[in-house]
Amino acid sequence: MMNERIKQRRKELGFTQPAIAKKIGLTKATVSLWESGSTSPKGENLHALAKALSCSPEYLLFGNKETKPESNAEWAGGFEIWDSDTPLGEDEVEIPFYMEVELAAGDGILDSREFKGPKLRFTKSTLKRQGVNSDYAACVKVNGNSMEPILPHGSTVGVDTSATNVIDGKMYAVNHDGMLRIKVLYNLPGGGLRLRSYNTDEYPDERLDADQVKQVKVIGKVFWYSVLL
Known part of the structure; x- marks a missing residue:
C-alpha cells in the first residue's frame, strides 16, 4: 500500500x-x-x-521491481509561453508547444514547415544533460486521466523524437492507430509490446502482439514533464 x-x-x-x-x-x-x-x-x-x-x-x-527506488527526477513547476518576438537568452532554446495535436496514421508531432505557434524555453545545459537535441524535441499536452496521478489531465510533456527505441519502463509518446497517447512501454517476447498507464485501476495494462504492434508508432521518449494543478 x-x-x-x-x-x-x-x-x-x-x-x-x-x-x-x-x-x-x-x-x-x-x-x-x-x-x-x-x-x-x-x-x-x-x-x-x-x-x-x-x-x-x-x-x-x-512499489514493485519495475520501478527504481532512487530517482533524479524533479517536478517542474509552472512555465511561461513565449512568442517568436521575445528574444532568446544566451543559454536558451525554443521548443514548439503543440497544445492541440491531431495525428494522422503514421505521422509524428514534428512538422517540416516552420512552426508558428507557442513555444517553451529550455536551457541548453538542461537538454544537454538529458542528451536531447532541440531540433528533435517538441512539447505536447496530456489529455485524459490514464496517467494520473503522475500526469494529471492538462500536464505538459517534452518528447525527444530521436529516441524511438523502447527501453523497458520508460515513458513514451506513441501514435496508436492515429491517436496520440503517453504510456510507459515494455518489450514483450515475440515482438510484442506492453502499454502501461499509471491509473491502473481504470486503465489496465494493454498487451499487444507483434501484429497489433504494427498499429503503434513510437514518436519519442518523454524527457521532461510539468504538472499544472
Whole structure:
C-alpha cells in the first residue's frame, strides 16, 4: 500500500513526520493523513514527497521491481509561453508547444514547415544533460486521466523524437492507430509490446502482439514533464 511505503521510506531515511512536512512545505497533519491512508498525495505534492524521500513517484505508487527506488527526477513547476518576438537568452532554446495535436496514421508531432505557434524555453545545459537535441524535441499536452496521478489531465510533456527505441519502463509518446497517447512501454517476447498507464485501476495494462504492434508508432521518449494543478 502506498501509505505503508511512505512510512517505511521515511523511517529508512531517519526522518520524522514534521521533518518531511517541513521539506515539502506542508503540515505534519498532512503527512500523517498520507501515512494513515486517509488520503494520498497527488500531482505536485506527490513529486515533492518523492523528492524528499529520495525515490520516484512510481515507487511510492506501485512499489514493485519495475520501478527504481532512487530517482533524479524533479517536478517542474509552472512555465511561461513565449512568442517568436521575445528574444532568446544566451543559454536558451525554443521548443514548439503543440497544445492541440491531431495525428494522422503514421505521422509524428514534428512538422517540416516552420512552426508558428507557442513555444517553451529550455536551457541548453538542461537538454544537454538529458542528451536531447532541440531540433528533435517538441512539447505536447496530456489529455485524459490514464496517467494520473503522475500526469494529471492538462500536464505538459517534452518528447525527444530521436529516441524511438523502447527501453523497458520508460515513458513514451506513441501514435496508436492515429491517436496520440503517453504510456510507459515494455518489450514483450515475440515482438510484442506492453502499454502501461499509471491509473491502473481504470486503465489496465494493454498487451499487444507483434501484429497489433504494427498499429503503434513510437514518436519519442518523454524527457521532461510539468504538472499544472
